[in-house]
Amino acid sequence: MSPILELRGVTMRFGGLTAVKDVSFAAGKGEITAIIGPNGAGKTTLFNCITGFYRPTEGEVLLHGAAGTTPLQRLPDHRIAQAGVARTFQNIRLFAGMTALENLLIAQHNRLMAATGFGIGAVLGLSRYPAAERQAVAQARHWLAATDLLDRADDPAGALPYGQQRRLEIARAMCTDPQLLCLDEPAAGLNPRESEALADLLRRILAAGTAILLIEHDMHVVMRISDRVVVLDHGSMIAIGTPAAVRADPRVIAAYLGEADDEESAAGAAA
Amino acid sequence: MIAALREAAIAAAVAFGLFVLLVGLKTEPGSAGTLILRERFGDVALLCGLVFTGRLLMALWRARRAAVEPGAPTRLAALTGRLGSWLAPALLATALLLPWLPGIGRSELDLGILVLTYVMLGWGLNIVVGLAGLLDLGYVAFYAVGAYAYALLAQYFGLSFWICLPLAGILAAFWGVLLGFPVLRLRGDYLAIVTLAFGEIIRVVLVNWTELTGGPNGISGIPRPSFFGLPFSMGGEEGSFAAVFGLEPSPSHRVIFLYYLILCLALLTNWVTLRLRRQPLGRAWEAMREDEIACRALGINLTATKLSAFALGAMFGGFAGAFFATRQAFISPESFTFIESAIILAIVVLGGLGSQLGVAIAAIVMIGGFELFREFDEWRMLIFGGVMVAIMVLRPRGLVGTRTPTIALGERRKISAELVQEGRG
Known part of the structure; x- marks a missing residue:
């Protein structure tokens, strides 16, 4: 496996609280890597470290992209998105008052902005902007079609039903042309048919060459689509492997059944 | 019952x-x-x-x-929509022809100039507050910078209005960026407080820096504008506007010229804003108003986006200030108090955040109405307050609260006000 994203000893502390403790793993190119764990295990914190919303206290986050290796932990968040890491949010963050199409065009802001001569040229009408915009609309149309939202393109994002908003957020993330797509609980609140459609969509994204890292609570989805599962508990990584291997791991079972504390104290006593 | x-x-x-x-x-x-x-x-x-x-x-x-709730609002919306589609051209035509309409004298034209100044200021502030969602309570500071920039450049260096106008705009934009940097991380109420303080700082500096600005006495004798080099003089001598065009010298020439000047400046503001709205920069401003965190996740540089909004808004404020200075021929810090910022912000909020037409109507109603009711004297504040309360009760999102999409695959449908974020700074 050649990795797209590599975490080396990532630790995140908030004052005295260690939310993520020395986590190291790699997510492979062309793979779906899932991060699971009980509530409060540090999944979303780890996500925020990768996507630059937090700066990890210690450790490295390396993106092995098409343009070589980039250490993400030093970049401001908008640079991380430009480097090729896109994300969605656990609580959907669409631009509610703008149409689906506008949402997707904003995702292509940097490319369009370059074509306008950074705003000035376009006002005067001297630029390559119309062609760039046509291309951007074509890409937006492609992802709207892929997420089955083409007929809702001119509707405000805030007026779409919940499931469609989830899909639109994924489409928007894909419009930044990412090499790695990070999804924070994409199946939350979806009905079984919708999560089936989501799994299909993720496979298509994977086939188009974007690796996926996802946090998910829905074990059906995780076990069916992931190539590799990382299990976090109390901020530490307790297991990594294929879905089948992880499911059989006694530590994972213990963490999910809430027996982790007993086991830890037993281990402490033995030492 | x-x-x-x-x-x-x-x-x-x-x-x-x-x-x-x-x-x-x-x-x-x-x-x-x-x-x-x-x-x-x-x-x-x-x-x-x-x-x-x-x-x-x-x-x-x-x-x-x-x-009768269901059905009634849609009928109202359809009516205002139809009204809106011909109201804007009608307003523009009236504005263009105003000096030639019968019954329009010198004082009416002066009122027109005043209203258009506020329309322009409203449109300028609309970029910052309406589109980018950054609550700015110190907008008058940029108006002051523009006015003093023109007055001082004209007095000390003898530069003409047409050279000073862009310089005043650039200087105001520079101050906009300067204000923008420290407030980049602030939002909402905190941003409002800092911008309010900034507006006051500029005014206090103008009052106290007596050697440069004349302090509370202000600057008088600011050169009046010329018609691209031809002065409007009453004598009708060789080389004056009236002589070159073979007209009877009249004081109304200058007023008409000033009227068209501010109309052009206001329309320039409108044109730039409307154009930018359909482009990545304008869309990024609106996206920033909707959700900053999502913008960061999409790779939008918020520093550049915020500063560009501040700078552009300030630049139009500076243009308006330079115009104000040349029209009055006298400026003093008294013209740039907080109440001016409040009036401009009220125009933007009552008109509808982000709506160009709404802002224009609000400026006409507020400034024009305020002047028209001058004879009612003690009643006008009551009427004024009553109208503001009525608008906020009936149309809490301003006169025009809907948002028109900037691009569409099919038909462009208005987005209802409830979905559009007001911006938390």
Whole structure:
């Protein structure tokens, strides 16, 4: 496996609280890597470290992209998105008052902005902007079609039903042309048919060459689509492997059944 | 009906509590320097009666409106939509032809110039507050920078208006960026406080830096604009505007010229804003108003986006300031107090955040209406306050609260105001 994203000893502390403790793993190119764990295990914190919303206290986050290796932990968040890491949010963050199409065009802001001569040229009408915009609309149309939202393109994002908003957020993330797509609980609140459609969509994204890292609570989805599962508990990584291997791991079972504390104290006593 | 009566009774009781001492009792100086207590309980009864009937009618009307709720708002929306489609061209045509319309004299044209100045300021602030969602309470600072930039450059260096105008804009934009940097991380109320302070700082500097700005005395004798080099002089001598065009010298030439000048500046502001809205920069401003965190996740550089909004808004404020200086020929810090910022912000909020047409209408109503009601004197503040309350009750998102998408695959449909974020700074 050649990795797209590599975490080396990532630790995140908030004052005295260690939310993520020395986590190291790699997510492979062309793979779906899932991060699971009980509530409060540090999944979303780890996500925020990768996507630059937090700066990890210690450790490295390396993106092995098409343009070589980039250490993400030093970049401001908008640079991380430009480097090729896109994300969605656990609580959907669409631009509610703008149409689906506008949402997707904003995702292509940097490319369009370059074509306008950074705003000035376009006002005067001297630029390559119309062609760039046509291309951007074509890409937006492609992802709207892929997420089955083409007929809702001119509707405000805030007026779409919940499931469609989830899909639109994924489409928007894909419009930044990412090499790695990070999804924070994409199946939350979806009905079984919708999560089936989501799994299909993720496979298509994977086939188009974007690796996926996802946090998910829905074990059906995780076990069916992931190539590799990382299990976090109390901020530490307790297991990594294929879905089948992880499911059989006694530590994972213990963490999910809430027996982790007993086991830890037993281990402490033995030492 | 019972509920409405009870509501009205409660309102009347509140009114009684308020007015019984405020209105009911009045002290007047009597003869020999004593105070006489005069009782006016008849007036109190009248006021309470008014409140009771008013509240009753309002409750009944609300109940009736609630009964016919579905369908009614859409009809209203369709009507305003149709109105809006011809209102903008009609307003533009009127503005273009105003000096030639019958019955328009010097004073009406002066009022037109004043209204257009506020339209331009409203449009400039609309970029910052309406599109980018950054609450700016110190906008008048940029207006002041523009005005003083023109006055000082013209006085000390003898530069003409047409050279000073862009310089004033650039200087104001520079101050916009300077204000923008420290407030990049602030939002909402905190941003409002800092911008408010910034506006005051500029004014206090203007008052106290006496050697440069003349302090509270201001700057007088600011050169009047020329018609691209041809002065508007009354003598009709060789090389003046009237002589070159073979016209009878008249003081109205300059007023008409000033009118068209501010109209062009305002239309320039409008044109740039409308154009930018359909482009990545404008869309990024609106996206920033909707959700900053999502913007960061999409790779939008918020620093550059915020600063560009501040700079552009400030630049148009600076243009308006330079125009103000050349029109008045006299400026002093008194013209740039906080109340000016408040009026401009009120125009933007009442008009509808982000709506160009709404801002123009609000400026006409507020500034024009304010001047027209001058003869009512003590009543006009009451009328003014009443109109503002009425607009905020009936149309809480401003006169034009809907948002038009900037691009569409099919038909562009208006986005209802409820979905559009107001911006938290």
